[in-house]
Amino acid sequence: MAHTVCLLPGDGIGPEVVGATKRVIEAAGVDIEWVSLPIGETAIEFCGSVLPERTIAAIAGHGIALKGPVTTPIGRGHTSVNVQLRKRLKLFAAVRPVRNLPGIKTRFDNVDMVIIRENTEGLYSGIENEIIPGVAQSLKIATEEACTRIARFAFDYAVSRERQKVTVFHKANIMKMSDGLFLRCTQKVHRDYDGRVTYDQLIIDNGCMQMVRDPSRFDILLLENLYGDIVSDMAAGLVGGLGVVPGANFGVGCAVFEPVHGSAPDIARKGLANPLACIMSGVMMLRHMGENQAADRIRDAYDAVLTEGDPAHLTADIGGRATTDQFTEALIRKLT
Ligand code: ATP
Numbered sequence: 001m002a003h004t005v006c007l008l009p010g011d012g013i014g015p016e017v018v019g020a021t022k023r024v025i026e027a028a029g030v031d032i033e034w035v036s037l038p039i040g041e042t043a044i045e046f047c048g049s050v051l052p053e054r055t056i057a058a059i060a061g062h063g064i065a066l067k068g069p070v071t072t073p074i075g076r077g078h079t080s081v082n083v084q085l086r087k088r089l090k091l092f093a094a095v096r097p098v099r100n101l102p103g104i105k106t107r108f109d110n111v112d113m114v115i116i117r118e119n120t121e122g123l124y125s126g127i128e129n130e131i132i133p134g135v136a137q138s139l140k141i142a143t144e145e146a147c148t149r150i151a152r153f154a155f156d157y158a159v160s161r162e163r164q165k166v167t168v169f170h171k172a173n174i175m176k177m178s179d180g181l182f183l184r185c186t187q188k189v190h191r192d193y194d195g196r197v198t199y200d201q202l203i204i205d206n207g208c209m210q211m212v213r214d215p216s217r218f219d220i221l222l223l224e225n226l227y228g229d230i231v232s233d234m235a236a237g238l239v240g241g242l243g244v245v246p247g248a249n250f251g252v253g254c255a256v257f258e259p260v261h262g263s264a265p266d267i268a269r270k271g272l273a274n275p276l277a278c279i280m281s282g283v284m285m286l287r288h289m290g291e292n293q294a295a296d297r298i299r300d301a302y303d304a305v306l307t308e309g310d311p312a313h314l315t316a317d318i319g320g321r322a323t324t325d326q327f328t329e330a331l332i333r334k335l336t
């Protein structure tokens with residue numbers, strides 16, 4: 001049976017990595033009707049908006065999307081499209097598996113953790129103002145409802161994937177109310193999972209130090225919005241960088257799959273982007289759709305390309321000299 005999936009190429013390297021992912025999924029023989037939708041700066045040209053209503057409506061209707069990164073202007077301009085999209089579609093949980101890959105040599109060879117990020121509140125609530133010239137404030141929002149919802153998601157995820165431990169990073173010694181609430185909600189939810197999943201909490205500065213010293217001690221990390229954003233990139237650095245870490249955003253009846261990395265304008269349209277993070281996000285999407293065989297075949301194919309380690313087939317960020325297309329073609333040749 002054909003699936004229908006929304007396809008959002010996005011900005012910068014987005015069209016390159018999303019295009020590569022579509023090619024790989026099609027080469028694996030999965031029957032998908034793609035609904036291409038505009039988003040990001042490229043959407044302004046056609047629709048006059050970075051997040052057109054018809055894009056939101058289509059994703060809500062079909063319940064599934066593969067999305068490229070979008071550019072967020074720094075210190076000016078429109079509010080983040082990602083933040084708006086996640087809020088509008090109530091995509092409250094970001095899931096980012098961070099694992100060593102074969103052939104990608106890093107300082108550690110025992111990284112296997114999943115970062116679960118609360119996606120809808122915290123400092124990303126977008127409530128900011130200038131009180132008087134020279135004094136600005138940003139509000140950090142935490143609600144019992146959202147903290148409890150993400151904690152339950154994390155423990156359910158742990159149980160369903162047979163993972164052992166959920167660790168929260170927090171700064172409740174300083175943000176006693178907001179991070180304090182996050183901790184209390186998580187501890188309360190944990191009581192329902194006691195004996196099945198262990199729970200641990202670390203002040204975030206110490207947690208980051210522990211992570212770069214010995215990432216193997218972490219299993220599932222449960223983080224509020226900003227901490228999740230920052231720690232995801234740091235964790236990506238432990239396994240080979242932003243080119244190799246996939247992601248997914250889940251809500252009720254809706255899921256958007258996208259790599260952790262941004263639109264990387266510095267390398268856009270040069271054929272230098274590593275499409276693997278997006279392809280791995282596509283593999284997560286296939287599993288979500290129940291296409292496990294195709295997902296396994298694609299995973300085996302990229303594992304084979306990485307294991308061979310031929311620089312002519314790897315992009316520069318992971319030590320090769322291949323273009324986005326050359327990597328993609330090498331992967332497709334390995335599909336069995
Ligand atoms: P955002 O604010 O949108 O999250 P960011 O600040 O995380 O973006 P990125 O756009 O992800 O920044 O890029 C950070 C660095 O990583 C850049 O030097 C970029 O070229 C590199 N990079 C990101 N993604 C890839 C990729 N897929 N392949 C190769 N290099 C990448």
